[in-house]
Amino acid sequence: MQIAKEVNLKEGTLCYHCGDVCKKGLDIQSGDKVFCCTGCKTVYEILNENNLCRYYDLDNTPGISQKKLNSAVGSRYTYLDDPNIVTQLTNFTEGNISVCTFIIPQVHCSSCIWLLEKLYKLNKGIIHSEVNFVQKTVNIKFNNTEISLRQVVELLVSVGYEPQISLNDIENKVKYHSNKSLYYKIGVAGFCFGNIMLLSFPEYLAPVGSLEHSFKQFFGLLNLLLGAPVLFYSASDYFKSAWSGIKQRSINIDFPIVLGLLVLFFRSTFEIVTNTGVGFIDSMTGLIFFLLLGKIFQSKTYDALNFERNYKSYFPISVTVKKSGKETSIPVSNLKQGDRILIRNNELIPADAIMFNGNANLDYSFVTGESIPVPKVAGEIVYAGGRQCGSAIELEVIRTVSQSYLTQLWNKDTFIKKDEDKFNSLVNVVGKYFTIVILMIAAAAFVYWYPSSLRTAINAFTAVLIIACPCGIALTNPFALGNAIRLLGRNKFYAKNASVVERISKIDTIVFDKTGTITQTGDAEITFNGNVLNTKEQMLVKSLARNSTHPLSSRIYEAISETDVPYCSSFTEHSGKGIEAIIEGNTIKLGSALFAADNNKVLLNNDKLTSKLDSRIFLSINGSIKGFFAVNNVYRSGLDDIIVSLKNRFKLVVLSGDNEGERENLQKYFGSEGRIRFNQSPADKLEYVKVLQETGHRVLMIGDGLNDAGALKQSDVGIAISEDVTNFSPACDAILDAGEFSRLDKMIAFAKATKRIIIMSFVISVIYNIAGVTLAFQSEISPLLAAILMPASSITVVLFTILATNIMARRKGL
Amino acid sequence: MGVIIILIFFSVLVAGGFLAAFLWAVRSGQYEDRYTPSVRILFDDETDGIKNK
Secondary structure, three states, X not given: OHHHHHHHHHHOOEOOOOOOEOOOOOOEEEOOEEEOOHHHHHHHHHHHHOOOOOHHHHOOOOOOOOOOOOOOOOOOOHHHHOHHHHHHHEEEEEOOEEEEEEEOOOOOOHHHHHHHOOHHHHOOOEEEEEEEOOOOEEEEEEEOOOOOHHHHHHHHHHOOOOOEOEHHHHHOOOOOOOOHHHHHHHHHHHHHHHHHHHHHHHHHHOOOOOOOHHHHHHHHHHHHHHHHHHHHHHOHHHHHHHHHHHHOOOOOOHHHHHHHHHHHHHHHHHHHHOOOOOOOHHHHHHHHHHHHHHHHHHOOOOOOOOOOOOHHHOOEOEEEEEEOOEEEEEEHHHOOOOOEEEEOOOOEOXXXXXXXXXXXXXXXXXXXXXXXXXXXXXXXXXXXXXXXOOOOEEEEEOOXXXXXXXXXXXXXXXXXXXXXXXXXXXXXXXHHHHHHHXXXXXXXXXXXXXXXXXXXXXXXXXXXXXXXOOHHHHHHHHHHHHHHHHHHHHOOEEEOOHHHHHHHOOOOEEEEEHHXXXXXXXXXXXXXXXXXXXXXXXXXXXXXXXXXXXXXXXXHHHHOOOOOOOOOOEEEEEOOOEEEEEEOOEEEEEEOHHHHOOOOHHHHOOOOOOOOOOEEEEEEEOOEEEEEEEEEOOEOOOHHHHHHHHHOOOEEEEEOOOOHHHHHHHHXXXXXXXXXXXXXXXXXXXXXXHHHHHOOOOEEEEEOOHHHHHHHHHOOEEEEEEOOOOOOOOOOOEEEEHHHHHHHHHHXXXXXXXXXXXXXXXXXXXXXXXXXXXXXXXXXXXXXXHHHHHHHHHHHHHHHHHHHHHHHHHHOOO | OHHHHHHHHHHHHHHHHHHHHHHHHHHOOOOOOOOHHHHHOXXXXXXXXXXXX
16 A cells, blocks of 8 residues: 555655545645645645544545535534524533534545544544444534534534535434334344244154143243234234224235234134143244344345435525625525525525626536536526536525425425325235135135034134235245345345335336436537637647636547647636637637627627527637537437337336437437427426326336436336435435446346246245145144244245346346 | 253243343444444554553
8 A cells, every 4th residue: 555655646646635636737745745736735734733644544545535625614604603503403412512413425435434533633522423334424422612513513624524414404303214123023023933942842842742731831821921022012013004904995915914923823822721732822923033034134225325315405504695794694494585695616506596796607417417517697597406616606585495496396296295105016916815815715614614513613714814824925025025126236226115126017118317317417528610620729729728627628628639738828717708818829718609709799690609509618719719619418328228128118208408409319319209308397397207197107217316306206116316326316216326327227127027026936825825725624733734834935935036036137137 | 840940941031131132232223333333443543642642
């Protein structure tokens, strides 16, 4: 590791802190270390002063690039002085001690854990800090007389770990989903099951009648004692589920299970108390234990991912308001129409507003997936959700936060309606018929035996219910779907829960969002339209573009292959308009049409030049317009393959928020019969999905931005595609890593195959049940037989589903 | 044969102790983060920490 570092230093290219390439000519050094920006250097110096440089030994260049961040923290966190916000953010306060939890998305390596747990070295007020790497949170305990919450946050920012504090944290505290109660239940069930098995062995092994009578009764009563908590505590969720099914006048799979369990327990109690047998408590506890194991297996969750995020998770909690010349920060929810707000570099616009002052360059990638910033000038309306890139701007709010163009999407019915499970799982459909058939067979057994003896009739009736308990069927779903989730997760497709996989298997229509979903974010193609540029001109343009950090400039810089670039001396950047410089005596301008033409509209007297269908950057050299660079969308690699393979099996639709500029290109992929709709607002997308569903389609929606959130929520399966799965995704059912987009068709095929496996597994367990019921009908069922047959069918089913899903995943190329 | 009953009583008692330990472990949150402790344990103890405190 040490050697690698020295080599990097000699080349003088990589930042010691974050590992980014240092631009030539910028000499930012501290001692013998080189940095890419002053931010990184500052962090290093803080750590160096405090003897925390081991941070750099644990992992190579572990730091977080500081380039994009606001260099001056200044008054940014003044809202954290507000006692109201402080109480809402802290978990609890007792005397001088406060505890709070922050989400820090940047946590990525062991150095991060090390440093964040050494915070007490940087400030005496911090007592203890603990990182949860998987959830990317840090829990900080501090003495609130020595350090305020604001200082804690500023301390984190100063070492490069800016916590994510959003509106959501204020309104409802970060809640961790935890399945502690499931662990308790399985603990109790495992304990009782183990002991009961031990106590039942004498009965299994001893020759009939040789076991001393007093022992038999003692073991039986002990079994009963141990079995009761398993039935009434560990299995309580099954009772609740069966009961809620009955209340809704439907029978789900839990009903026959509960029926079987109750019959098992009461028949055993009767046998033990009346001293007529030993009962089936061992089978009952074993069954519950296996069912709970299945639940644990199915409850695989991706802790670091969040499937419930809405705009509140991304919007800031406070904003700087200018009132009679003074700047104060107020909570975003208190913003009123007419308030004048100040948005600094890298801050998010929280409400629809009119540009008042300054030059905006808004990055709407959260909303639309389009990462190229849009310039806006004074007087224009800007919509909430844009991130300012550049100097501070002043805005006047025209709509409150919840009424904005984007955010009012969340006022729609789709979001207000309680998220009830509208989906009827296959297993519950099967369970319904299964229950009816079993009750009929049991009744038949009773009627058949009744003439000979009431006792035999009751025995046969209960035996049928016991042996037919559909444990195999009940175990199929958790194990098949749970394993499918794991296999898909390995391919970077993260499903929210098991029912998502089953729902995918039913879809017949796929709706794509365009920008950011089928086009690639941040990787656009640049073409030049106009007079062909000669080598000299190309070099001049490249030299100019090198000086600007604007994303479009860097793309133009990369697009020109010339290497012999002249030095550019007088560079000026006109924020929101363009850049200009004088290079070797030539005046070069890059920017908006008006800027490049020096506001001389005559030069632009050409409709073609000012078309608004794509982003254009005009170039003028010495006052004459040479043409423009156009940024074209780049479609994700592998898109044509997926479309070809999906086209025959599904109805495909593209919904785009953009104009029709890309119609021809899209038709190349989707064919002329493909449905492509442009100029779709977030609400239009939602409505369109709704209409599809009303005409009987089951819709899978794939989108990436907050503007797709409505459609994702409305669709049967909403998949969010994300470049960085832990950082950003709208609320959805599943998150797909953008790099794996080209394998989407295989994943859908796998989900469909999983459903076939489930059906096959149902057949297997029904065969077991038929065999068992045949024996039970003759009223010849011994505890030993039950103890063998029930686990045997469960184990067969579990093994079959796991093996089959694994084989299927390999066959489908996952 | 009464001794068997006493033995069974003790064996259930011991097993109950393990159950209690498991429930305590769940309650104290040991099953909530199963990754970070595995990294944390590999950090060396401070060598210069005592001097600089």
